[in-house]
Amino acid sequence: MNPTLVHIAQQAAFGGIAAAGFGVLFNFGRTALLWCAASGAMALAARTTILNAGWNLESASLVASAAVTACTVGLLRRQLGTSAPAVAVAGCIPMIPGAFFAKALLEMFDLTRAHPVNPEALLVASTISSLHVVLTVFAIGAGVALPVQLLRGREF
């Protein structure tokens, strides 16, 4: 089997499970949980495909979150009603780069030790990690918020 497809399927499965887990934590109903899992799987599959195409993490996260939100809000409004944006958010949460943030802060902790080893390299590394975090979180947020603004209905 094509290893690229296997990798995408694996990422989609992990994304679906993570999104459904967050759905339980956020107290979604059982039907909505299935949609959370589907949106998480779609988000990770889309992001992995785009990353494989050579895009960077930020752009891939933006496109994936926008695609998932547009599908959820645009196509599932009848089934989900006002829950649609929340389902999209749960699907996009597995894309939040928590590891990059932890890495950035750990590098900053290292940098502020009494005698840091190679402080210039640490500073560059922590800055790069921080930029990844900030830009990716903004990309995901924008990817969720813009379709919601454009496609939302008038219902409360």
Added chain:
Amino acid sequence: MTPPAPPPDAYASHRHRDLEQIAIASLACARMLMESGSRAMTVHECCRLIATGLGVEIMGIRVGYASITVTLKSGGNTITRMVTVRRHGMDHRLNQAIRHLVVAISHSGTPPNEILAQLDALVATSPRYPLGIVVAAVGLACTAFGGLLGVDRLAFLPILLAGGTGQFVRHTLLAFGVNPYVAIITTAFTAAFLCGGLAHLAGSETVNLAAIASTLLLVPGITATNAQADILDGLPTMGSARAVSMLMIMVFITTGIFAAQGVLGLLP
């Protein structure tokens, strides 16, 4: 659903004490929406729907991170009331139930005391998953996060156990009224310590990543997206407050992981 327009003389018929009851009822609904994960514009809309449904005019609403203020007007009478917002969280089913209640009020003009009674009943009876299911689901979610981060297979079981334990610890601390940030750092330390120790014993090569994955239940995803939604809705103060809260949560998570890794001797 669009609420019906109030009758032409509706704005001239409320006494001060009636206005106060309407303000209290609308603020109670608004607060519960805020605490169950709504963005600020939804809270604005909630107050507007209840006020117009009960035939009064909204002069102003201020939705802050820690409080909500509403000013109502009826004829020559005005009243301003404020409510404190407690812990921000996410409870989707309760949130949806309150929205349905607000829409029903906007159509039926339910009296304020009845609104409060119905709201209390909703909060008391809103369905929630048993703690065991939430703990298991969070453990699985953290394990999936671990898979996304690229941990090896030996780390999966430690992440599952530590993520679930972390959720149990967080739930217990919050139930006892512990400060949310203290709960976050305690949870992050517990999950990272447990996961790091178990993954090390299991012979995993990705102990640090596994420790991070076990704390990802704490990632403030709703806060992050609500912050941007509020800014896009033209409420930058609220969005900034949420962003600062998100930053603080991430700092506390990282400090917990850092402390656990230090205790386990995993730091460089």
